[in-house]
Amino acid sequence: HKPDNPSWMYRIASFTVAQYWRTYYKLTNGLDCGSCSKAQRRKCKEDDLYSECPRAIKIESLSKPIVDADGNTTELGELIADDKAIDLDAWLDDNTFRLGFPQRLLDIAEKIDNGEALNKNDQKYLERYRHKAQISLF
Structure with missing residues (x-):
């Protein structure tokens, strides 16, 4: 049995790494470039807008401080309504x-x-x- 060609192993490894980062981007931003049109992908590629994707959904932390109109600071997680909360x-x-x-x-x-x-x-x-x-x- 002949060992696999190292160039194929490098190719498979590069695909695996690329797939990992695509999945990571999709998990953290909610979208990946496959959700955009060809024209939008071309524009992002030309202007290098990948880090500021116009269609990406940014994930907020529930511990992010929110300041209301009175100047009071509250965590974002405390402002979310709970249907199962007791009235x-x-x-x-x-x-x-x-x-x-x-x-x-x-x-x-x-x-x-x-x-x-x-x-x-x-x-x-x-x-x-x-x-x-x-x-x-x-």
Whole structure:
């Protein structure tokens, strides 16, 4: 078995390095030159505009400081809205809190609040609900 020609090995290595840098550029800038038209690529090549690509998307750091109109400095990551964040004002409202409970449990709570005695079925339902809601230690 004859060893491979070294010139082919250099060629493959140069293609591998070029592919690495294309992938790196695409990951950091969001685009590569293959996304542009031939005329745009020709213009970039003539004017050497690769570092200032007009179509590239620049990636910002989430820890980048942002200054608002009042002069307060905040990190960019803190300004991004989170759909899963808890709306604290809504949680302070007891109507929102009640939406997560079964109607029967709310009726039992109203009876307890009014000082009425609970029948056996209500006591058993409350006991089961408390047991289900109890946090397990193990």
